[in-house]
Amino acid sequence: MRTRRTAAAALAVLALTAVAACGKDSKPAAAGISYEVKKDVSVSGSKTFDAAQKRGYLVVGAKADQPNLGFEDVASGTRTGFDIEIAKMVAADLGFAADKVKFKTIPSTNRETAISGGEVDYYVGTYTINDDRKKQVSFAGPYYVAGQDLLVAKDNTDITGPETIKGKKVCSATGSTSIARVKEYGGEPVAFDTYSQCVDKLLDKSVDALTTDDAILKGYAAQYPDKLKVVGKPFSQEPYGIGLNKDDKALRDAINNAIEAHEKNGDWKKAYDATLGKSGSDATAPQLARY
Numbered sequence: 001m002r003t004r005r006t007a008a009a010a011l012a013v014l015a016l017t018a019v020a021a022c023g024k025d026s027k028p029a030a031a032g033i034s035y036e037v038k039k040d041v042s043v044s045g046s047k048t049f050d051a052a053q054k055r056g057y058l059v060v061g062a063k064a065d066q067p068n069l070g071f072e073d074v075a076s077g078t079r080t081g082f083d084i085e086i087a088k089m090v091a092a093d094l095g096f097a098a099d100k101v102k103f104k105t106i107p108s109t110n111r112e113t114a115i116s117g118g119e120v121d122y123y124v125g126t127y128t129i130n131d132d133r134k135k136q137v138s139f140a141g142p143y144y145v146a147g148q149d150l151l152v153a154k155d156n157t158d159i160t161g162p163e164t165i166k167g168k169k170v171c172s173a174t175g176s177t178s179i180a181r182v183k184e185y186g187g188e189p190v191a192f193d194t195y196s197q198c199v200d201k202l203l204d205k206s207v208d209a210l211t212t213d214d215a216i217l218k219g220y221a222a223q224y225p226d227k228l229k230v231v232g233k234p235f236s237q238e239p240y241g242i243g244l245n246k247d248d249k250a251l252r253d254a255i256n257n258a259i260e261a262h263e264k265n266g267d268w269k270k271a272y273d274a275t276l277g278k279s280g281s282d283a284t285a286p287q288l289a290r291y
Contacts, residue, residue, distance in 0.1 A: 033270055034098070035088055035262070041095035045250040048121050049094065058096050060087045061106040061114055061123035061243070065196035067219035068275045070125050072105065079103050082215075083240075085271035086143050086259075087124040090242065093258035107193045109175035112136040115243050122244040122255065126213055128177050129241040129289070138248065139241030140255035143268070145286045146213035147234025148178055151202065151220060154229050159209055161233040168208040171198035178211045181236065187211075195220070203227060213238045218279040239286065256290055 043049040052058050062083060063070035070083040084103070091101045106114045111127060114120050115137045126146070129139045150170075152159045159165060166186030172178040174191040182189040190207050192198055198210040199220050210217065217230045242255055262268050263285040272283055 033085065033267070033274060035092035035267060037092045037097045038095050041093070043094070043250050043254045046248050046254070048118070048245055048248050048251050049254070051118075052094075052096070052121050057100040057102050058091050058094070058122075059102050059104055059120050060091070061111065061120035061125060062087065062103045063125040064105040065194050066126065066216050067223055068278060069216060069219060071219075072103075080275070082144070082271055082275040083124045083126065085275065086242070087122075089262040089267055089271070090122070090124075090255050090258045093261060094254065107175075108173045109193065111175075111243060115245060118245070122242050122251070124242050126216060126238075127241055127243050128213075128238045130177065133243075134246075136246060137243045138246045138252050139243055140252050141241035141259060142239035142286045142289060143242065143259050144215070144240040144283070146215045146238040146240060148181060148211060148236035148238060149214040149217055149234045150231040151199075151210040151217040151228055152208065152231060153202065153205070154227055156208075156229075159231060161231060162235045165209060165211075169206070170209045170211050171201055171207040172211050173198070176212060177236075177238070178213075182211060199224075199228075215276055218276070218281065222279060239289070253290075256288055260288055 062079065064072035066081065069081040070079070071081045072079050088098050088101060091098070104120055106120065106123065106125070111123055112133065115123055129142055150159060150162070159168065162185045165182065168187050169190050170182045170187040171190040171192065172182065173195050174193055179189050179191055190201070195210065195212055195216060198207065201207045202210050214230060214234050221228050221230050244251055244255065268285050276283065
């Protein structure tokens with residue numbers, strides 16, 4: 001009798017395990033994509049790379065609240081999104097498997113400090129390349145080019161483009177390039193540490209719009225299709241780069257090589273289709289701007 005009960009319990013455990021496995025396999029996004037990890041990699045002259053090899057893993061700065069770009073499921077501790085896949089591609093070419101990448105959430109306002117202070121080895125998180133930032137850090141890429149747009153309530157008919165935000169409360173992240181453009185168009189800027197806070201304010205009608213790169217906005221619109229919409233009139237170009245230490249040319253060159261290789265072998269497109277591509281928008285990999 002005891003034997004039969006034990007067998008029944010074992011079968012129940014197996015059944016539950018099978019169900020859990022099926023659930024795991026059915027998760028969307030880029031979970032099924034993997035990248036070949038290079039062996040015996042050397043990046044001569046890069047102190048950052050040498051330190052990562054010594055510790056046995058990479059520390060990569062990322063966002064955690066941007067659906068389809070850089071998103072963290074707090075319950076499971078997993079990260080998903082296009083930026084996360086880009087970070088993993090680069091890691092693979094540097095000789096680090098996905099389980100040897102430790103992601104660290106860094107707010108927009110702290111990116112330069114985290115990079116220059118050695119808090120992260122490199123940063124992948126909707127990080128626009130511009131001349132001001134190049135004074136503090138360097139960039140590999142761009143690996144994607146976005147455009148600033150506006151996210152508004154589904155029933156909003158007043159805001160149809162940047163020229164219609166005069167006098168409106170427009171939210172964005174502290175330290176982002178989008179804040180300055182709000183002022184240029186006469187909007188009233190409202191800043192928070194994260195875009196998700198802006199989404200909350202938009203949903204409760206405390207602000208009239210959220211502005212940032214259209215890639216980010218599409219992710220939020222997909223989350224709330226009955227409540228939010230993207231205006232669809234981009235008014236800037238935002239080249240996304242991988243941020244790293246200003247003086248580490250050796251690592252920058254290695255990361256540029258990795259981006260280029262994964263664009264050519266089709267990994268870039270696979271990652272895009274499994275993440276941002278779910279918005280229905282196509283994209284072409286941009287030209288690298290090596291310097």
